[in-house]
Amino acid sequence: MNAHFVYALKGWIRFRFDGADEAVTVVAGSCLSQPGDVTHNVIGQSHDLEIIEMFKASAADDRLGVPVRLDGDEICYAYPVAILAATRPA
Numbered sequence: 001m002n003a004h005f006v007y008a009l010k011g012w013i014r015f016r017f018d019g020a021d022e023a024v025t026v027v028a029g030s031c032l033s034q035p036g037d038v039t040h041n042v043i044g045q046s047h048d049l050e051i052i053e054m055f056k057a058s059a060a061d062d063r064l065g066v067p068v069r070l071d072g073d074e075i076c077y078a079y080p081v082a083i084l085a086a087t088r089p090a
Helices: none
Strands: 003-010 012-017 024-027 031-035 040-045 050-056 066-069 075-078 081-087
Touching: 003 012, 003 024, 024 031
Parallel strands: none
Antiparallel strands: 003 031, 003 050, 012 024, 012 040, 050 081, 066 075
16 A cells, blocks of 8 residues: 545544554544555544545555556556545444
8 A cells, every 4th residue: 555544524543553652543524644554453443433545556566557558668557546435334
């Protein structure tokens, strides 16, 4: 993953990140932007959690890349951004 963004619509979600001394809590109306390749875990969440989560695949994951031909014979890869909306069942 090259980038990770979480926006809380409702409730809260708590993350633990490698190298961070304290947990990070994202509450309704706030967001989190995380650099790619940072190991993290969800360590808590509210029962009414609703989030929008966006992430971009890393260039190393060429299974997701879409080949794009540039000028001449040069080919590069475009990587999609995934957007997920998640709710926790009642």
